[in-house]
Amino acid sequence: MARENTCQFAILGMLCREPMSGYGLRQAIARTVGHFWQESYGNLYPALERMEAEGLAALDREERSPGGRVRKVYRVTAKGRRVLAEWLRRPVVPHVERNELLLKLFFGAQVGPKSSLAHVERSRAEAVGLLAALRLIDEDVRGARKGHPELPYWHLSVRAGLLGLEAHLRWCDEAREALQRLAHTARPTTKEKRDER
Template sequence: MKKYNHTTYAILGILTTGCRSGYAIKQLIDNSLKHFWKISYGQIYPTLKLIVEEELATVRSSAQEGKPVRKEYYLTPKGEEALRDWLEKPIEQAPVERNEMLLKLFFGRHQSKESTLLHLNDYKKKLENRYQTYSSIEQMISTHEQNQQDATYWLFTLDYGKRITKAAIDWCESTIKQISNWED
């Protein structure tokens, strides 16, 4: 079976959730996947075109009164097989995080203590906001998506995000405390 990039597999997976249009796919990405997998709007339509060309999905046009014709995408058996095949394979590597805060801290000797503490406190606030967002999403899934077969798996990925974010908040607090105790 041909190997595709991760964006292709992500969109094949999204098509299993009932999202059928490019717009609906983008909404799902913005509301859930973006927290752990980034796909730009500019990647969606070329990928949809590719999966139709590769016969992994079909496209149907649906007319809407007073609106432009909407293209809806449906997985084919070949697309389902490609997705299942990819899901069964082991991950290729552990992800490497790009983190501007860690990069600045790595070179922190070249900035003032105050600036370092300001960056750390700002980062901690951003993480706390992210944690609140995750908690809100968790509440929404738990109350509105109980009948969704995917909801349990969505909650697993959300739990990962919450735990990683909580650990990062704890790290911020510890690092801020240590740096604050340094003598000038």
């Protein structure tokens, strides 16, 4: 399924929670599903306009922001809820994740282990920060939303993020050890020799 269509379903799901503006949607996505799903402003606003034209979302109200701009707040329609429910029942379309870190490691012999090690170290540091943030989200969701009927579903997605980050950190540690061993035994590449001059 095309990303633009999937964007539509992310928006519908968020609007089922409460009416929101494009800015509010962006913030809600970042706060809730941001560890596994992101949307840019460039996707959100055109999708909202198209969804309004198709009757999936409707203008709920207009609000003035502190800067004086008019902000449109949208709500999901009954048709939008039906379309979302139909999509939620369909099988997940498999996809291959694009992972630049793994692509660079795969071709890492071209530049030697030092560059690859630096990539792994950066990825590990980012994962440590994300894991801390996700743990806070998990605590907030389980504490502040206790008894909410959607909590078990939210918790499943947060849990997948936590376990995925923990696994990534273990992999980073293994990769770091392997690359450090390589750095001690590998001959310098032509580029590394030039850099040392």
